[in-house]
Amino acid sequence: MIEISQLTKRYGPIAAIHNLNFSVKKGEIVGFLGPNGAGKTTTMKIITGFMAPTSGFVKVGGFDVFESPIEVKKRIGYLPETPPVYFDMRVKDYLEYVARLKGLSSTELDKGVARSIDKANIGAVQNRLIGNLSKGFRQRVGIAQALVHNPDVLILDEPTVGLDPKQVIEIRNLIKELAGEHTVILSTHILPEVTATCQRIIIINRGEIAAEDTLEGLSRRMSDTRRVSIRVRRGGGLDSLKSIKGVKNVTKSIQPNTYEVELDKSDDSNEALAEAIVKSGVGLLEFRSMDASLEDIFLKLTTTDHALGAAQSLAEA
Amino acid sequence: MGKTLTIAGKEYKTYFTGPVAYVVTGLFVFLMSWMFFQILAAFAQRSPMMMMQGRGMSLNDYVFTPHFGNVNVVLLIMVPALTMRLFAEEKKNRTMDLLMTSPLTATQIVLGKFIAGLFVVWTILATLGIYPLVTTLFAHFDKGPILTALLGLALLSGVYVAIGVFASSLTENVIIAYFLAFVLELFFWVIGWASASMDGATSQSVFNYLSIVSHFGDFTKGMIDVSAVVYYVTLMFFFCFLTQRVVESARWR
Numbered sequence: 001m002i003e004i005s006q007l008t009k010r011y012g013p014i015a016a017i018h019n020l021n022f023s024v025k026k027g028e029i030v031g032f033l034g035p036n037g038a039g040k041t042t043t044m045k046i047i048t049g050f051m052a053p054t055s056g057f058v059k060v061g062g063f064d065v066f067e068s069p070i071e072v073k074k075r076i077g078y079l080p081e082t083p084p085v086y087f088d089m090r091v092k093d094y095l096e097y098v099a100r101l102k103g104l105s106s107t108e109l110d111k112g113v114a115r116s117i118d119k120a121n122i123g124a125v126q127n128r129l130i131g132n133l134s135k136g137f138r139q140r141v142g143i144a145q146a147l148v149h150n151p152d153v154l155i156l157d158e159p160t161v162g163l164d165p166k167q168v169i170e171i172r173n174l175i176k177e178l179a180g181e182h183t184v185i186l187s188t189h190i191l192p193e194v195t196a197t198c199q200r201i202i203i204i205n206r207g208e209i210a211a212e213d214t215l216e217g218l219s220r221r222m223s224d225t226r227r228v229s230i231r232v233r234r235g236g237g238l239d240s241l242k243s244i245k246g247v248k249n250v251t252k253s254i255q256p257n258t259y260e261v262e263l264d265k266s267d268d269s270n271e272a273l274a275e276a277i278v279k280s281g282v283g284l285l286e287f288r289s290m291d292a293s294l295e296d297i298f299l300k301l302t303t304t305d306h307a308l309g310a311a312q313s314l315a316e317a
Numbered sequence: 318m319g320k321t322l323t324i325a326g327k328e329y330k331t332y333f334t335g336p337v338a339y340v341v342t343g344l345f346v347f348l349m350s351w352m353f354f355q356i357l358a359a360f361a362q363r364s365p366m367m368m369m370q371g372r373g374m375s376l377n378d379y380v381f382t383p384h385f386g387n388v389n390v391v392l393l394i395m396v397p398a399l400t401m402r403l404f405a406e407e408k409k410n411r412t413m414d415l416l417m418t419s420p421l422t423a424t425q426i427v428l429g430k431f432i433a434g435l436f437v438v439w440t441i442l443a444t445l446g447i448y449p450l451v452t453t454l455f456a457h458f459d460k461g462p463i464l465t466a467l468l469g470l471a472l473l474s475g476v477y478v479a480i481g482v483f484a485s486s487l488t489e490n491v492i493i494a495y496f497l498a499f500v501l502e503l504f505f506w507v508i509g510w511a512s513a514s515m516d517g518a519t520s521q522s523v524f525n526y527l528s529i530v531s532h533f534g535d536f537t538k539g540m541i542d543v544s545a546v547v548y549y550v551t552l553m554f555f556f557c558f559l560t561q562r563v564v565e566s567a568r569w570r
Contacts, residue, residue, distance in 0.1 A: 070422070073421075080411060082414075084412040086331070086410075097327050101320060101420075
């Protein structure tokens, strides 16, 4: 559905994004993750045809964004960082205006507006002035605006910013609902959001793709060892665990009677470890996988060695 | 064309959903009425004296021509205030993102804005009909020059709107947009002054032709000069074209 090839965008001497390559299949939800200033918004603006890249090309639904921008824009719904709403318009009038701009005929118009109001759950405020709405409602009007012409592709730039926790969950569910029928690219720096909604993650850092995989794939890829946290009733005597095949290291945690075990990434060593602990009769209370969380991956991929070193020495101090 | 009118309609309505159009129209009518009354009063005072000397004064020459000249000055100041927000506000509020990512051409966006501005100004100018209508109740005068003068104002305000839209497209600051439009308009007023310092007859006539006001004079005398119409329409196209380039350039900057 979306094909991005060797995309580069320079602002003067600074490359905002450099040689970006990825593609998104129809119906996929892709999370675009990166620290501030990584080039997420720039990439999204280029996909929507808002700005042109310095080099490279973007194709949406087979159309080149620069050769046939009108065709591409018909197929895209875009929610920018700031919802593009007019404060002096009423919600429904605004959505009708957007629908007309997107080229909906008058018969499709009412249906499109009603559907987007329903999906973004803003029926209660549809006759109010947008300027009088709270930030969360404006954000939802922004989402409705992106949905009004039922586009194949949705580009959402930080869609849950400014929403309260209940609304955040609603919007995440809405995004998940859209999967299959629509192709969604959403950017965020909120990690749980990606875990909650996306099938695939593209981590972008300093204008380059740092990683691209499914969530599980990413966590698995990050290490060849597995870390397990163990809590027992009676401490001591767990040093013998070191002799079990596959176990690399056992360290005592700060919490009482809790140990962290590093072991080979195979189910065999996992099983052997669990069996050994139970047999030793120390009273197993907890056996928990400590696989790298998305946070760890994110930090690892987007933090330079220097910064990481500084963060570590800070933690040690 | 449909989308052009959608934008134009939305922009036109925006003037009237807020207080802008009402305040501007009200103040415009107030100012023009006061000016018209003063001119008329002076005319009423001087006319009998001139009659006694055997030189009759016409309402057209001594009331309506200066009146429409005043309108022109007021438009110069008023139109930039009406057009300044057309692009600058969209950029400031980031609603430009919506226009730029919708299936629209830059031409549609610019024409939509221009038409909206033009119709708002024309709506306000329609109030100028009051003065000749009221005057017909108690005096006779030639209606032809009034109509051509109104046509002249309609064209002239089109030029002002085009300049205003262009100025607005260059910045996201409405004050800069206002002042830029005002200076550009004023420049086209006084550009004819250069003819005084020119030696050659050709360069003199070129600068005279470029001046906005020199063309307006004919309209108040009841003449429709084709070269003046061509001049005004060309300026409108020129500034709309420049605006179209500015809007389009946002895509590749």
